[in-house]
Amino acid sequence: MTSKIAPCIWYDLGQARKAAEFYMTLGLPDSHIDGVHASPSDNPSSKAGEELVVEFTLAGQSFVGLNGGPQFPHTEAVSFMIQTEDQTETDRLWDAIVGNGGAESACGWCKDRWGVNWQITPRRLMEFYTDPNPARAKAAFEAMMTMHKIDIAVIEAAADKAA
Numbered sequence: 551m552t553s554k555i556a557p558c559i560w561y562d563l564g565q566a567r568k569a570a571e572f573y574m575t576l577g578l579p580d581s582h583i584d585g586v587h588a589s590p591s592d593n594p595s596s597k598a599g600e601e602l603v604v605e606f607t608l609a610g611q612s613f614v615g616l617n618g619g620p621q622f623p624h625t626e627a628v629s630f631m632i633q634t635e636d637q638t639e640t641d642r643l644w645d646a647i648v649g650n651g652g653a654e655s656a657c658g659w660c661k662d663r664w665g666v667n668w669q670i671t672p673r674r675l676m677e678f679y680t681d682p683n684p685a686r687a688k689a690a691f692e693a694m695m696t697m698h699k700i701d702i703a704v705i706e707a708a709a710d711k712a713a
Contacts, residue, residue, distance in 0.1 A: 553612035556605075557630075560622050561664055563595060566615030569664050570606040576646055578609040578632070595619045629659060629667035636672070637702050644670045644699045654698040672702050678709055685712040 561569055570583050589595075589602040595618050596602055604615040609632070634640040647670070648654055651663030658671050678690035689712035693705045 556612040556614050557628075558614040558616055559666060560616050560618040560624075562620045563617050564601065565664055566604040566617045567601060569662070569666070570604045570613075570615050572650065572662070573606065573608050576608075576643060580610040581608045582606065584612075624661075624665040624667060626655070626659070626667050629669050631669040631671050633676070634670060634672045636674075640670055640672050640700055640702070643668075648699075656698060657694055658697070658700040660698075670700065672700055674702050675700055675705060678705060681709065683713060686710075688712065 559566075559569070567583075567586060574581055574583065584605040584607055585603075586601060587603045587605075588599050589597070591598045593602075600617075602617055604617075606613050606615065632643055634643060644660060647662050647668055648660050653661045655661065655667075658669050658675070660668055660670065662668065675690070675694060678687060678694075681687040681690065686709040690705045690709040693708035694700060697704070
């Protein structure tokens, strides 16, 4: 691992490598599996020699996947935001995560099939939040609040109408 701090994502037994391999298919640059490590001895989750940790990099960010077991499910209290450049990238990532056993949530949030929460967030949306015209920012925000997957054109139209 090259990062000083790396999020450790807890997966059900045997799922960390499958999740990391799926994340590699998302097409994010600088993404790779860095190492797979077996447990050196028995522990509460696994036996010695079973796969325990998968180190991977996703869009340049180091992560650790831990095959820890089912006792700690994911919640929306932690999510990973992917800032997209345009609607095509937003659609591609959303469809990949939701379309492969994931689930939609509100305002650009979705879960992958392991229950990990993601925010697929166009950079343009973030620009609207800081628009110097409060009416445009409010209209864009209110439009976003009605969505599952973010639709940049709809948000832009709402902001332009409020201007």
